[in-house]
Amino acid sequence: MPRYNPADIEPRWQAYWEQNRTFATPDKPTQRKRYVLDMFPYPSGEGLHVGHPEGYTATDIVARFARMRGESVLHPMGFDAFGLPAEEHAIKTGEHPRIQTERNISEFTRQLKMLGFSYDWDRVVSTTDPGYVRWTQWIFLVLYDTWFDPEQKRGRPISELPIPDSIDPADEAAVEAYRAEWRLAYETEAPVNWCDALGTVLANEEVIDGKSERGGHPVRRLPLRQWMLRITAYAERLLEGLEPLDWPTGIKTLQQDWIGRSAGAEVDFYIGSADGFEDWKAGRREAGFVDQPQADTLRVYTTRPDTLFGATYMVVAPEHPAVPRLTTADARDAVKAYCDAAAFKSERERTQGDREKTGVFSGSYAINPVNGAKVPVWIADYVMASYGTGAIMAVPAHDERDFQFARQFDIPVVPVVDPPADHALRQDVLDGKACFAGSGVAINSGSYDGRSTEDVKAAVTASLESEGLGKAAVNYKLRDWLFSRQRFWGEPFPILHEIDADGRQTGVKRPVPDEALPVSLPELKDFRPHGRPEPMLEKADDQWLVVELDGRRYKRETNTMPQWAGSCWYFLRYIDPLNESQLIDPEKEKAWMPVDLYVGGAEHAVLHLLYSRFWHKVLYDRGHVSCDEPFQRLINQGMILGEAELTLYQTEDGTVVAPQDVRRGEDGMTTADGTPVMAKAVQEEDVVKQGEGWVLKDDPNARVESRSFKMSKSRGNVVNPDVVVKDYGADSLRLYEMFMGPLEATKPWSMAGVGGVRNFLDRAWRMIVDQDAAEIRLVDALVDSPCNEEQARVLHKTIRSVTEDIESLSFNTAIARMMEFVNYFTRQKQRPREAMQTFVLLLSPFAPHLAEELWQILGNAKTLAYEPWPQWDEAALVESTVEIPIQVNGKVRTKLVVAADIGKDDLQKQALELPRIQSVIEGKTIAKTIVVPGRLVNIVAK
RNA sequence: GCCGGAGUGGCGGAAUUGGCAGACGCGCUGGAUUCAAAAUCCAGUGGCCGCAAGGUCGUGUGGGUUCGAGUCCCACCUCCGGUACCA
Structure with missing residues (x-):
């Protein structure tokens, strides 16, 4: 019984793509290039969330579409893998954060591959890879070596900084002190959140109301020597640079306000x-x-x-x-x-x-x-x-x-x-x-x-x-960027502090030489805090901490970089992921940059995007990249909420409280006068719509709230992609996420909706494959003769709509058009092969596994990933007759079928002659008639 | 408070940008098929009035512009997201 079976089809095609390196990127684009980028994920232990594949599917559709249109596509994926959770895990278990991080990355990779994204997996990067850290540290040294010239409005090498006459050029310490005031990376005393009870410095997000998030211990603010990045020097450039970008205006405004x-x-x-x-x-x-x-x-x-x-x-x-x-x-x-x-x-x-x-x-x-x-x-x-x-x-x-x-x-x-x-x-x-x-x-x-x-x-x-x-x-309003953290799991700063014979710092700093990069993290026996208000790396032994260079002794910098560092430039590494001799090959950089489409969550609207832009501008000023803005077009995918929930609010004694009267305070929900309120889940079949809201069927005075909430573990409404793939298939998940609504909108999940798109894929399968046969074979209705006029019109309309909708990222309507196609051709006793083949190509960016399978069943030998994208024929779209609504005083009274190319006068004449119209305007005088050829006739009668 | 986004059937959402509101999907109702069910197929499905033909109301609220408004203008309401004394 050859039914549509994604569990069989999907792994098979994933293996095919991998073995054939179907989605390998050309090293340099051959014709038009398109760089399609996702915001790379933090590989958390929770695994992939249904929010991730939303943006990833959108970019995947664009990437697959572009390949079929003959463009050279760069569509990579990677991991933003430094971060606190892995370190917390290490503190608890003693397991090195790298081990947990690698485990999480492989789980993420499995899940991403399961969804059939056309990433070039040869280019995968992780910010924690030593080969990657090396260049993150190298860029830091570029920042350290750069000052911003307010005259020329650009970053220049620190060696070109004019030293004022008041400073003796022979006095090295004085010259360096002056330079430090200009360097884009500099040290300063800044307060940190020190928690005595935990014996560690906490990140801002770990402090809630002056107490530690874990344990609720008091947190003090202590000054500590830290690294800053002089992003304020670039404030004006960051502001001006926004203007020409194709970004949502909301995000631009947010950045403008942030810069302030x-x-x-x-x-x-x-x-x-x-x-x-x-x-x-x-x-x-x-x-x-x-x-x-x-x-x-x-x-x-x-x-x-x-x-x-x-x-x-x-x-x-x-x-x-x-x-x-x-x-x-x-x-x-x-x-x-x-x-x-x-x-x-x-x-x-x-x-x-x-x-x-x-x-x-x-x-x-x-x-x-x-x-x-x-x-x-x-x-x-x-x-x-x-x-x-x-x-x-x-x-x-x-x-x-x-x-x-x-x-x-x-x-x-x-x-x-x-x-x-x-x-x-x-x-x-x-x-x-x-x-x-x-x-x-x-x-x-x-x-x-x-x-x-x-x-x-x-x-x-x-x-x-x-x-x-x-x-x-x-x-x-923009402040300089506090760039150091006191944690273990981050990039070490490639900076050395000179020490004297007694181990005291002399105040002289020097960058770690290029050939000694990357500076790796020290081996630690355990990852528990050392209990001092100092960076974690102070725990390292002298073998790591003390360095001898040119006959002088140095102590390594022990702060680490924040998670932002790695994400500031990862899009460059994808272009040249294995380069060991330079940040990026300038030829390749020029060929691929800037990013043409960047899709990710709105939570990064300000910081990540601002920080990346800042680094990129510095790299540009210093001649390492060729464009000064990295992301040409930006889209924020909307949040996916959990399934809608119906809730009844009651006080202790069972009195129902209207949803809008519930106050949410620090100690739970109450009524206006402070009586505690409890929430009770209600089943869909027990409620009925009344006016704007919902009430219990049994008690029309009991108002019920209907709302969708952000998915969260505590609420228990998280949808796991693994489960969806198991029950419906990856193509259904992809399709559903695109069909839910506009990419940028916030929308609630509905498992029934997944069933709906699965139903569509089943129908598409049956439109082509005879599922009653014992073996895979095409349906009898499939014929080699060409489309008749009507079929051709449906086909070409579908090509046009799907093409235009992908171009405008309106994936939901593109899918609706394909559903109409299937509804139409399922009813056709004769289904021309050309129409079926074309449909499969149109479907392929959305449901690639099913499309590949159908393509093969239709007798094609190799992947459809590089088949030319179908073209529509304007001539086939033309209809000989059109139905025109005839209005009287703006109200549609009847309709009239006329030749599509009918003249204005003719149309008006025919409309006025209609008996229906005659009867409506009887006894009135016609003041005016509006005729829009091909669209409508409106008769104004008084 | 301020900034941004959104209010359209029971639900998710469509509407050549001023021209037939509700495409497509879910759900629901009826029918076909079946011993029965699942699956599938066909038909219907905004409210109200009407046996029907048809009428009438209808895109958060109130006004306006227009032959014509979901779409444009003015005033307001609600929800969601972000932000918080930046002089």
């Missing part, structure tokens, strides 16, 4: 002794704006220099270096207490939750440069040390945050912008009782009164500049 460019001015306020203001001002008029403010100066950044006259107080961040200088004796205790408390909290905590403003008066005053007014200087944590200058001028009348703070501490509010006349709160703003952050007309601003906000901004900035008191400035 703002323009305004830096303004200096005098904070020295009371009588020195005039001298200070005169000095500035002479010398101009200085690069580094002196001790008697407090520099602020503002986007609203026009509101300078309304500055009624100043705020500096608790970490601001001027805090001790500003703090007067009486205020000392309060300030110290406040700053200590702030230091305990992370920036995240400080900015989260209820935003009640806190602060403390420093005891000092600053003098407003525009009007000489004396304003108090406060210390408050609503100002971030790491943004702008870490200090602000507060204008409560025109800044929401300052307004709140001023209310809290009873600070005067002076309006300096008159809102537009129609502004609802205008009078309140003018009375200092409300805040207005928009544009208007200057008031209380001396000679600037009466001028527009835009105008005053420019004028004030210009005036400050000429007085040497300020200057136009641009700021970014």
Whole structure:
């Protein structure tokens, strides 16, 4: 009984493809190239999730389609294999993370192969491979060797950095210290999350509400020497580079917001002794704006220099270096207490939750440069040390945050912008009782009164500049990238720190020489934390830690790189995966880059994509790659949710609570008045739709919630691809994931839906194969004669739709068109071979195993992977007659079948003659008739 | 709060971008086949009124533009995702 049996077909074709290296990539593209890339997965112990094959199937369809259109395709896969879970496993079991990682990779590989993706498995990469780590470390050294030249707006070798005259070129230490200020990779002290109880440094995601995720132990913030990458130098380039990319606008906006460019001015306020203001001002008029403010100066950044006259107080961040200088004796205790408390909290905590403003008066005053007014200087944590200058001028009348703070501490509010006349709160703003952050007309601003906000901004900035008191400035929210981790399972930094005879670091650093790369991880006996607030690699013995080079002794850098590092450049390695002598062969790089289509989850919208772009731009500036943006076109596949769930909410006593009245708090669900609420699963057959929602059949007052949730282990709604493949086959899984809806949409899983597409594949099989025969043979209906006119039209329409839908990534509608094809030809007593063969080719990118099998049954000897993609014939699409809807006043009253090429007048005449139309317009006069040839007729009658 | 996306049958979703709303699939109903069932095939399937022909309402809500609106404009509501004092 030759039924469609994926369990037999699929492994057979997978073996065929592998043995014949069907999907080997040409080393260099021969004609048009297409680089189709998936975001590579982290090989977790959980195995593949149904979310993975969604994007992978989409790219696979594009790749297979492109091959059939004669394009050279690069379609690779790999593994982002460093990461915390493997290390946690190692801590628990003592098993080396590499072993677990390799086990997970082979499980992932098995699952990926089971789904029939046309990856070139000869090019598979893993970020943990020594041959890969080597080049990740090498790129780090490129970053270390590069400075960003703001004049030329590009990265250049550090040897080309001009050394200022103030530094003696012979003083190596001074020169190096200066260079360190410019290098794209540099060291700094940055706080880490140190957990005493666990004896380890934790990643941010391992800290929840100031407690360790595991165990809930308290976490302290401790400063630790760490590596940073100067991504901020590239902020402008990263912003500009977005513009021409074919990315979803949402993702572009997200990146723009993340970079967060703002323009305004830096303004200096005098904070020295009371009588020195005039001298200070005169000095500035002479010398101009200085690069580094002196001790008697407090520099602020503002986007609203026009509101300078309304500055009624100043705020500096608790970490601001001027805090001790500003703090007067009486205020000392309060300030110290406040700053200590702030230091305990992370920036995240400080900015989260209820935003009640806190602060403390420093005891000092600053003098407003525009009007000489004396304003108090406060210390408050609503100002971030790491943004702008870490200090602000507060204008409560025109800044929401300052307004709140001023209310809290009873600070005067002076309006300096008159809102537009129609502004609802205008009078309140003018009375200092409300805040207005928009544009208007200057008031209380001396000679600037009466001028527009835009105008005053420019004028004030210009005036400050000429007085040497300020200057136009641009700021970014983007911060430098904290690039080191204190864990074991990551790439070691290829940096050596010189040590003296006593083992103390001299402060001299040197890169590990090229030929000594990669720096491998040390062998450890166990992976348990050493209990010190230091990197894990400090556990290594001296054999690894201490290096002798050119007669000097060095200690290795013991931080490791974050997981992001490996994913920043993996798409380059695929192009030249075995190269040992250089990062990438420039010829190959030029031939394949940039990536033409990149598909992955939206969770990487900002960080991964921003980091990769940054590295790529540096590599571009340094001449290692030929394009400055790596990913031309980006698509985010939507999330797949679990099956829809029906839930009834009840209190203890059985009272039903409407879903919208359930509050979800920290300690579970309650009603508005705090009564605990319990959830109860309800069966589909017990509910009925009522209005917008659902109710119990037995109790129409009991409202039931219908919702799909994110798949999660705890909810128990995770769908395992292995199970789906076993029950329905890989082709059905692929097809279903594409048929669910638009690629980018969030959509709920439905096992019944998988059955639906399986049904379609069964029908496709039976359309061609006689399943009642004892052996595999073609159905009797299959004939060698050509299509009749109608069949040809159906065939060519299908070719066109499927082709165009693949091009626009509308896979769901492409499948619908193929279903229509099968529905039509199943009813045909004669099924021409040409139509069947063409259909199999159209189906092949979606359901490749079945298509290969049918292709073979149809008498073809070799794989269809490189058969030319079918072309449609416009002439075959033409229909001789069309059915035209005839409307009266916009409502369809009847339809009319006419020749497709009928003239406008003719059509109108025929429409008006229709008896049905006659009766509808009887007694009315025709005001107007709209005739759209080939589409419709609309008669306007009154 | 802000940013982004989305609201269309019982469900997932289609709609040449202003021109027959509900393609395709699931589910459901009826029929054929069968000793029976599964499987398969055929027909039907937005609501309401009507025996029917047909009528009427209908794309989150309210307004508008238009001969004609799911699609364009204005105001709002709900849900999902992201983000959080960036001066």
